[in-house]
Amino acid sequence: MFKDFRIQEYKVLFYRIFLAYVFYSISRLFFFLYNYKSLKVDSVAQYLDLNYHGLAFDTTAILYLNGLFILLSVLPFVINTKANFQKVLMWIYFICNGIGLAFNFLDFIYYRFTYSRTTIAFMDIVENESNKSSLFIRFIGTYWHVFALFFITLGLWIYLYRKVTVENKNYENKPKYFGYSILGLLIIATMAIGGIRGDFKKSTRPITMIDASRNVTQPQHADIVLNTPFAILRTIGKNSIKKLNLVTDAEINQYLKPIKHYTINPPTKPNIVVIITESYGREYLGAFNKDLKIENYKSYTPFLDSLAQSSMIYTNAYANGSKSIHGMSSVIAGVPSFRDAFTSSPYSKQKIESLVSCLNDLNYDTSFFHGAANGSMGFLGLSNILGYDHYYGRTEFNNDNEFDGSWGIWDEPFLQFMKQELDKKKGPFFSTIFTVSSHEPFLPPAKYASKFPKGDIPMHQVVGYTDYAFKKFFESAKKAPWFKNTIFIITADHCNQVYYPFYNQVVNRQAVPIMIYKPDGSLKGVNNDFAQQIDIYPTILDMIGYHKPFRSWGRSLFNEKEIAPFAFNFNGGLYQFMQGNYICLCDGKNVTAVYDKSDFGLEKNIISKVSKEDFVKLEKGAKSFLQDYMNRIVDKKMYTK
Incomplete structure (x- = not known):
């Protein structure tokens, strides 16, 4: 009954996609080992938990990069099982996955300079360099071990890919073949859409980089959960600078005072x-x-x-x-x-x-x-x-x-x-x-x-x-x-x-x-x-x-009395606001964690112990900065005149 259902082809397809998961996990392990001092994982169990949560992000990246490969594998071309067609599929598979693997390996080194997964903004940096070739050659010499590891890993991937092949087969009953193929295509497409979104629920938005922080206790662990192809793909054509409505103008002036006017010192x-x-x-x-x-x-x-x-x-x-x-x-x-x-x-x-x-x-x-x-x-x-x-x-x-x-x-x-x-x-x-x-x-x-x-x-x-x-x-x-x-x-x-x-x-x-x-x-x-x-x-x-x-x-840093000393930056997918006795993390709308100002490792979240008065100051301060920053940039009000 199911001889025209292409079961053997589907098994091989799933094996090949499974290999992608295996090598994304291997890349994640290498990424951790190269940067373990910065990522600070306490136990094997904790690392495995982070790797588990990373599967959703791996799924999105893998399905994006393998979209064409999957489509060509399941469309009813009749010649799908032929040797030449399978060679074409293999080239498509490894060109796309080789690029993804290369970006993962890039962050073995680049992460230690930026402390974040590489995004599409990396391309803007590269674009401005006139000596790309010489820099690339020197990087190969300096980080030869990463390049060697990349080719060894890619070689192993190719070897395992070729261990399981599609049998050449002629499908005699063409109507059944096309019918079953369309059914298989619909099922696989549905699975792919859910995988790319990160959830099958219609009401759930597709996962983004910030979702990597949902199941971590320390901000830097989000970078273990993520993979670099996902970070790049999710930031293509994206712009996080968008208008906000979190606080009033009066609160912005109270907690941030973005228009300065100093008159204490004489003009010199x-x-x-x-x-x-x-x-x-x-x-x-x-x-x-x-x-x-x-x-x-x-x-x-x-x-x-x-x-x-x-x-x-x-x-x-x-x-x-x-x-x-x-x-x-x-x-x-x-x-x-x-x-x-x-x-x-x-x-x-x-x-x-x-x-x-x-x-x-x-x-x-x-x-x-x-x-x-x-x-x-x-x-x-x-x-x-x-x-x-x-x-x-x-x-x-x-x-x-x-x-x-x-x-x-x-x-x-x-x-x-x-x-x-x-x-x-x-x-x-x-x-x-x-x-x-x-x-x-x-x-x-x-x-x-x-x-x-x-x-x-x-x-x-x-x-x-x-x-x-x-x-x-x-x-x-x-x-x-x-x-x-x-x-x-x-x-x-x-x-x-x-x-x-x-x-x-x-x-x-x-x-x-x-x-x-x-x-x-x-x-x-x-x-x-x-x-x-x-x-x-x-x-x-x-x-x-x-x-x-x-x-x-x-x-x-001298005569400002109205606004208490503070620092504001971005870390592990969250905004970091430091003022008074605290360091707080904000997801762009809400404060998600608060730490003592001496807790530089952000190890003990004390949000439940902070007084209401102090929490309001932190919350309003962070939101005021974010809102005024976003709105002034979008509205092009970066000038007082």
Whole structure:
């Protein structure tokens, strides 16, 4: 009766899809092993539970990637069992699944830099790189073990695929063959639709990345539940920046006060230099860690540690994003990035109030320096949107003898180049430099191969090199007439390799330094309050006596009294709001967890123990930030004028 029902074909089809599940689970295990220090799983049982919850996300990714393969396998072509047709199916299967496997393997390495699964925003970063081929070749050399593991895994997958084959068969009763095939197609299509959605309930929306946090106790575990193909597929054409209606305008003004107006300091026009240091996490700077009692702690920044003695430093500061372009928009324009980068959103090309616009308004000469290829990282595009007068990149440096072979011009010569360009300016000037050397492949110039301590992780050696580059820059700058009338702000875009367990805790993975230095010695001290990158913009305007209203979600680190110190960023699929004695997580509409401010690992949810008054402050603060952020961006109200 069922000889024309194609049962053997369906069995082989299900076997092949089953193999995809097997290798997604293998990829998840490898992902965990490569990043186990960051992911912090307590037991085998806990890992297996996370893997189980990940099956729903694996199903969606597998069915998306194998849609064409499944369709061609079940359509009644009569020739489905022929050898040539099966060869075509095999090519389709492994091209699609090979791409998915490759993206999973990508995050074995990339995750340690972003602490999140790669999304479609990754393509925006790659698009802005002019030396893609050379970077790819170098990555193969640096992470050869990942590439080798990828091909071994793919080879095993191909071997197991070929172990079970479809028997060549002629179906004599064509009406039954077509009838049974249509029935099989309807059944499989129904299963596929439910699998892609993540649920067969009509009322349930398709699962998204945020659903990975439903069954985890720690935010970073959502990245184990997820897989990278799912994260990419679910963010294609998606934009999480959407208008919200969570609080009133009065509450936004009370808990956030997005329009700032400082009048305490008299108007002045000092020069301003903002240094955004590539990957320079707070962990590396001794001056920011001396009171933490980290066992066997070593600093790799002797110059910056000495400069900190004559500076105001903020030892509890955080990045507002996880990528370099996030750092630029946060520091210069006070615009953080969360699930989706603002700079990659449909709303990025609008008039944006920033340090650049405000200082241009005061007739400052504004310039941006980045030693990489012009346009790399999207900096040139954003600098044009913000309105910088000048952009200086690898092209303007015009000496590839100082090219590091990977990212750009070495920090030491490029900082000297910036100093020479600043010497030509009449002032006042506002200049920003984004360094490049403290980054993978973690090697200083050959002439300094043995000068800096190699430390405990590769990052330590290049941290030492960039610190030395800063030393040489300040030694030269001190001789310039503009130096004494300049405010220097030093921070980082995001963190990088972690060595000490304290900085491997979830919250501290976004811990960056903020240092403000005035050569006249009038500003020095240590501040342990919450601070963040987006505070730099209003702080500078407050310091120089900018007396006009301006839009800012951050706060001045000096004279702000109405809004308590706080930090806001995105972590593990949830928004993270830190203020007062607490750290709270928000899913975009509701506060889902609250932790003590010292619980950097987010291990003990105390939401039930928080007083109603404190909870309301946290809830209103988080919602006010989110709503004003989303609505201003969508409504294009990023300017007070």
